[in-house]
Amino acid sequence: MYVPPTKNTPQHGPAIRALREKDGLSVEELAARVDMHPQSLRNVELERRPISHVKLNLIARALQVDTAAISRGATPKQGAA
Template identity: 85%
Template sequence: MPPTKNTPQHGPAIRALREKDGLSVEELAARIDMHPQSLRNVELERRPISHRRLNLLARALQVETAAISRETGPRKGAA
């Protein structure tokens, strides 16, 4: 299902956070049990991401789920 105007898109934020952590698409996809091409499609905004997967991504990237919507945010436990 292609994204619509009302579908929140998190692709650029996910990619930025992934790259900031020095992770490849394959490494992050493996952490959340997702096919790498599916994750690429999410990052390129070719497909939406479920709330469940978004939460798994946030956990794998060690950020709050809301940080993905903002693209950047404080790391959990960072002081």
Template identity: 45%
Template sequence: MPHPPSSPLTHNGEAIRTIRKLRNITMKELSGTVGITPQSLSNAENERKRVSWELLNKIALALDVPLAAISRTFVANGRPPVAAADYLREDEAAA
């Protein structure tokens, strides 16, 4: 269950999940790479818990996307939400 508007999140869980799946990275792999448990990653993807900027940056680096791609701050400032096609690498788009 997402946090209410009075408790804004810094991250976009749906974007994290979408990009992770586009990269064919499992929850176990990504959580291991960034140093958290799969349950913690699940909580982040489902927006049940806040994510620190430090962890958000680690996730962005592990997914090979700019921080803006998984940050709610940028969506709130008028940038469009993540579209799956925006984050396909050339080799992924060709497949």
């Protein structure tokens, strides 16, 4: 069941997109790395679909950041290349 974001819901999508674009990855490339359909990842980035903790962790690992960095708004982990 879809639950629309509220003021208290973390907005991970814009941070994921910013980090993905910073790394020069397409939606398709990141989706393949985390075993997601590209449209599902697009929907997460556009806040049309919530993301599970498992997928958030996989995306963070693929982007070489901590999940907390995504929650804070696309702050790359220190020392990540």
